[in-house]
Amino acid sequence: MPTQELAPPNANYGIFSDWDKSLKRWFTNSYKTELKNVHIDHVLNGTTCQPISLKEFQFFLQNKEHSAENLDFYFWYLGYKKRFEKLSEDEKAKSPPPKERPSPGIIYNNPNKANKDDKQVAEEQEKQNQLIEQQPFREEIEAIILTFFHEDSFKELNLDSYLSRYVTYYSQQTTHPDIFEDVHQHIYNILKTSSFPNFIHHATQNIRYTFYVIEYAGVFFNLLHIPVVLYYTYSHHMSRWYRLSLFWFCFFFSTSLLSGRAGFCTIRGFANFRQVPLYEFSEYKVERGTVEKFIKNGPVGLPLQLQEQQLLPEQDAEKTGKKKKKKSLTEILDPEVLKYGRQMWWHIIIAGIIFSAVVTIIGVSITNEYDVPPAPPMPP
Incomplete structure (x- = not known):
């Protein structure tokens, strides 16, 4: 199991600190937002709340990065290792650990049988097959190989070829969890270094991409008025x-x-709400024979038929429309995201005040109101 390296606790979010990170988020496209006290292990252990809970992480991997198989394999291995360790010593002895660790450049083939006749090879193979069939969790391991390591599977893991060859070879000999140890570490590193930073970057945003149009429309509208005000007041000596x-x-x-650059609406940030991302909002899941849809309260929602029964009776069209609009918003519950949101809110407001004050002071200090306006041209 990968060593858990939790983030240092109780790192503070100050109004006058971390300005370098805010500037990077505003003006650097490659920068990924970080939460000081949140580590990948917090999410995987289920200690975080929405919008960075384990369920949101699963939705992100499934619908945004299309790599949900990494999370599936990660948790399968943890569960499988625990079940294997609970077996009796006699059962464990049937599946000894592999003799070597995976290494690049090694070709994993069947042992050389050139000095044995066909009958002897067949007898040994039959005995070996009988022993293999008696190994614990044999059917499960074969299903896992087909699911995560077969090239035709839509859930095939993105691994180096030598890792796939190693697991495929030794899974035919033993069901010991150590044959998956290096693969599990590799998947954990992918989740930690790639998927988790991308997930945090998207989870700390509180608007969808469609709302960016409104933000940039506001940018264009207000920017257009700045030269208009300056030109009109100067040209008329006001x-x-x-x-x-x-x-x-x-x-x-x-x-x-x-x-717009940060994907952070100050109005929603002040109210501690966020727009549900489209990859979560349209998510359906099958649980205990019922289809459940993501709604306002988070990933675990009411069954679809139950929603219709609760909304439609004794509700006029206006109230029903209001309820449907509220579904696109969800409350932010995780304290670390709330701290980050408050910091970003203050950074945006303070930066806006400073920029506005500088431009206004310059505009007011330079004036031509006391200049004599030029005389109108004399008629010919």
């Missing part, structure tokens, strides 16, 4: 104080720009 309106246009321009 009082400098008319240019105080620059503050609000600059403020909404900068906050909309930073919100």
